[in-house]
Amino acid sequence: MAGIRLSTQEVFIFDEFKINLSKERIYKNNEEIKLEPQLFSCLALLVLESPNVVSRERIQNDVWAGRHVSDEAIRAAFKKLRKILGDDAKSPIFIKTVPRQGYKFIAPVERALKTDISNNKLLNNKFKFNHLNPYFIIVLLCLFVGFFYISYSKNTTDNDLSIPPKFEVSRITALAGSETYGSFNHNTQTISFTHRSKSDAPQQILIKNLKNNRLQKISWDGAHYSGAYWSRGGNKLAFGRSNKGLSSNIITEFNKSGDVVDVNELKHLKLKGKYVVGWHRDNALYLAQEAHISNNRSIYKFDLTTQELISVTSPQVTGSGDYLASESFDGKYLAIIREVATGEFSLLVLETGSGTLIANRIVPMFVNRIVWHQDNNTLTLSAFNGAAASFDIAKNSLRNLPEFPAYTNDIFAECGKNCYLMRQHNGNYLDIKEEPNSLLSHKTENNTPLISASDIIALSGAQDLPRYNQSGSAIYFATLTAESLMIHKQESGGNLSIKACWPSDVIISNLEISPNEKHFAVIVNQRLVIEPIKTLSECNLTSHTQPVYITDSLKKVADPVWHDENEFLYITVYENGKPNIKRFSLKDKKYTHVINDYIAYRPYYGFKGYNAVVIDKNKIAWLVFIDNKKVIKKLNLAKVESANLHRWAIDKTGLYFTSRQGRESFLINVNFNTNPEKNKGMTKVSIGNNKFRVGFDLHPNKSKLLLVESLSAQSDFVKVTW
Numbered sequence: 273m274a275g276i277r278l279s280t281q282e283v284f285i286f287d288e289f290k291i292n293l294s295k296e297r298i299y300k301n302n303e304e305i306k307l308e309p310q311l312f313s314c315l316a317l318l319v320l321e322s323p324n325v326v327s328r329e330r331i332q333n334d335v336w337a338g339r340h341v342s343d344e345a346i347r348a349a350f351k352k353l354r355k356i357l358g359d360d361a362k363s364p365i366f367i368k369t370v371p372r373q374g375y376k377f378i379a380p381v382e383r384a385l386k387t388d389i390s391n392n393k394l395l396n397n398k399f400k401f402n403h404l405n406p407y408f409i410i411v412l413l414c415l416f417v418g419f420f421y422i423s424y425s426k427n428t429t430d431n432d433l434s435i436p437p438k439f440e441v442s443r444i445t446a447l448a449g450s451e452t453y454g455s456f457n458h459n460t461q462t463i464s465f466t467h468r469s470k471s472d473a474p475q476q477i478l479i480k481n482l483k484n485n486r487l488q489k490i491s492w493d494g495a496h497y498s499g500a501y502w503s504r505g506g507n508k509l510a511f512g513r514s515n516k517g518l519s520s521n522i523i524t525e526f527n528k529s530g531d532v533v534d535v536n537e538l539k540h541l542k543l544k545g546k547y548v549v550g551w552h553r554d555n556a557l558y559l560a561q562e563a564h565i566s567n568n569r570s571i572y573k574f575d576l577t578t579q580e581l582i583s584v585t586s587p588q589v590t591g592s593g594d595y596l597a598s599e600s601f602d603g604k605y606l607a608i609i610r611e612v613a614t615g616e617f618s619l620l621v622l623e624t625g626s627g628t629l630i631a632n633r634i635v636p637m638f639v640n641r642i643v644w645h646q647d648n649n650t651l652t653l654s655a656f657n658g659a660a661a662s663f664d665i666a667k668n669s670l671r672n673l674p675e676f677p678a679y680t681n682d683i684f685a686e687c688g689k690n691c692y693l694m695r696q697h698n699g700n701y702l703d704i705k706e707e708p709n710s711l712l713s714h715k716t717e718n719n720t721p722l723i724s725a726s727d728i729i730a731l732s733g734a735q736d737l738p739r740y741n742q743s744g745s746a747i748y749f750a751t752l753t754a755e756s757l758m759i760h761k762q763e764s765g766g767n768l769s770i771k772a773c774w775p776s777d778v779i780i781s782n783l784e785i786s787p788n789e790k791h792f793a794v795i796v797n798q799r800l801v802i803e804p805i806k807t808l809s810e811c812n813l814t815s816h817t818q819p820v821y822i823t824d825s826l827k828k829v830a831d832p833v834w835h836d837e838n839e840f841l842y843i844t845v846y847e848n849g850k851p852n853i854k855r856f857s858l859k860d861k862k863y864t865h866v867i868n869d870y871i872a873y874r875p876y877y878g879f880k881g882y883n884a885v886v887i888d889k890n891k892i893a894w895l896v897f898i899d900n901k902k903v904i905k906k907l908n909l910a911k912v913e914s915a916n917l918h919r920w921a922i923d924k925t926g927l928y929f930t931s932r933q934g935r936e937s938f939l940i941n942v943n944f945n946t947n948p949e950k951n952k953g954m955t956k957v958s959i960g961n962n963k964f965r966v967g968f969d970l971h972p973n974k975s976k977l978l979l980v981e982s983l984s985a986q987s988d989f990v991k992v993t994w
Contacts (some may be wrong), residue, residue: 307356311356318367331346355636445463451465462530464509476491546561569593590849598644604624605648618633620632641654650662703734742972750780753776756775756776758811759794782832831871852867913930937963
């Protein structure tokens with residue numbers, strides 16, 4: 273550790289964590305957590321000095337070896353450290369910020385000295401084994417072995433997540449197509465869920481009774497249904513309905529025989545743009561706002577008797593706000609998931625009666641399901657990627673659950689100790705397809721057939737982030753399987769090769785290929801990775817490597833764009849929370865400032881008087897002329913949904929970008945040739961329904977494009993125990 277000298281093999285234990293100073297390792301529930309050296313040094317320094325305050329000057333001297341670092345860099349390091357520990361700066365349980373002084377570690381710390389076997393001595397004793405009676409040594413060794421065996425057995429069965437448990441998976445449903453959004457009522461032992469047989473089919477509501485295996489379908493029209501939730505008593509079901517751009521919420525009531533006896537479509541004007549996330553007892557609904565309605569979403573409670581709509585939360589954060597909520601079975605607590613900043617999430621637990629905040633913990637994933645246990649004290653958080661964590665309210669303890677079998681995710685109910693109801697699919701939920709660019713002049717009109725030769729790519733696993741090479745003779749894309757994340761190259765004529773082989777937990781948000789095809793650039797966890805393009809013979813668990821990071825963890829970057837000379841990248845760099853566009857040199861790893869306050873950038877010389885297209889913080893795309901690091905003039909093109917480079921492109925004719933409206937996705941073109949200063953010439957064409965990825969790339973001649981297609985993965989509900 274930089275600047276910190278250790279003379280003993282000390283181990284410190286706090287809450288669910290164990291930190292080994294000499295080995296520079298930290299464990300949570302005996303599962304190792306990867307910490308970068310500087311973050312480990314920050315934590316070790318605070319633990320060693322606990323409960324004293326550690327000044328910023330001390331941190332700078334010991335962790336950064338006296339090198340000058342800004343206060344913002346230190347704050348960013350501790351923000352990331354808190355996120356990893358599951359701590360929160362506003363209500364800390366581990367690291368407390370002491371204004372104008374520094375930081376202190378406030379959790380109780382237990383010190384344990386490890387045995388130094390190489391020197392045959394106990395570090396916390398002053399005698400040696402050769403001073404003892406041999407018979408006593410034998411007895412002592414027997415006791416030690418017995419104690420070790422008992423401790424080892426206990427740890428491996430209760431706490432050690434490094435040893436995978438033996439799972440038993442039993443199928444609950446077996447329908448052709450995809451089952452999603454399960455909701456389970458313990459009183460009636462009934463599951464409600466949405467189902468569709470193919471990717472472009474609307475989702476319908478189905479119900480299965482686990483007592484008698486009765487399977488029912490309750491929706492029959494061409495509308496799209498989503499998010500069904502049982503009331504506490506199990507006789508009411510609330511869900512959303514979307515049809516031709518119009519959305520509403522519906523409550524269906526059942527009798528004891530399972531027949532529908534009442535249907536109530538909620539038409540209150542204040543419910544527009546809000547979707548059901550759960551029930552308050554049996555007489556009120558919790559709702560959240562659609563993402564396109566508000567940049568800072570809130571949770572609401574709607575009383576079905578009085579028709580009164582009450583705001584439960586009002587977050588003031590830089591992220592999208594509150595998007596998920598669930599009430600405990602006894603009605604005492606309300607759990608909420610909040611995006612506090614882009615890609616950063618927090619679990620909040622409130623008392624429903626008083627509104628008192630009981631817990632506020634950072635969670636290391638995008639949570640899409642909250643599952644209460646029947647003890648009304650424990651809840652499980654689940655993500656689409658299979659990650660899951662359990663939170664104990666009384667202990668304020670958040671712990672990761674074991675890694676579940678491949679492609680199991682979306683936990684929707686707890687069924688006892690180490691027992692969950694969840695979804696399992698075959699992993700093929702994304703594919704890449706090439707199709708004609710129907711925005712061009714050869715698009716179909718008057719039912720004229722559109723005939724064009726395009727490639728179909730079908731591999732096991734999910735394919736994403738497609739990119740043509742400069743000539744259009746090959747494409748690059750990312751493939752995710754249960755074991756690996758691979759960068760693939762597919763050449764015209766069918767030659768498929770592997771260009772990178774990483775573990776499946778590596779998540780990339782951008783893939784950009786240099787014009788000369790010698791390097792690729794990706795963004796991994798908001799850090800830049802640049803690696804040479806080479807061909808690998810295979811990709812498996814033994815051949816995995818780790819991405820080689822170019823930027824450090826304290827510098828958030830996004831959206832790299834290759835310069836035509838192959839030696840530079842334009843990249844968005846966030847400094848003090850503000851985005852700046854910079855040019856990064858591959859040769860000397862130095863940055864050159866380009867422009868302030870824009871979140872995405874592409875150089876462009878196709879329209880006279882302008883030299884770039886940029887996107888600002890409000891996601892408005894501009895045609896601009898930049899000179900001496902300033903925007904001299906600019907022209908408003910359109911508001912886009914995302915600044916990610918896979919969501920927009922430019923050519924000599926104009927700007928292309930994708931958008932969603934309800935279930936349908938569109939490709940939109942702003943044509944520069946119609947003189948955008950007078951008429952934007954905006955046109956759009958549908959690119960399909962039910963797409964949860966809208967990434968694309970244009971062929972160099974613009975006649976074709978690559979799209980990420982959502983497949984109707986074969987998925988079923990399963991019961992998982994261990």
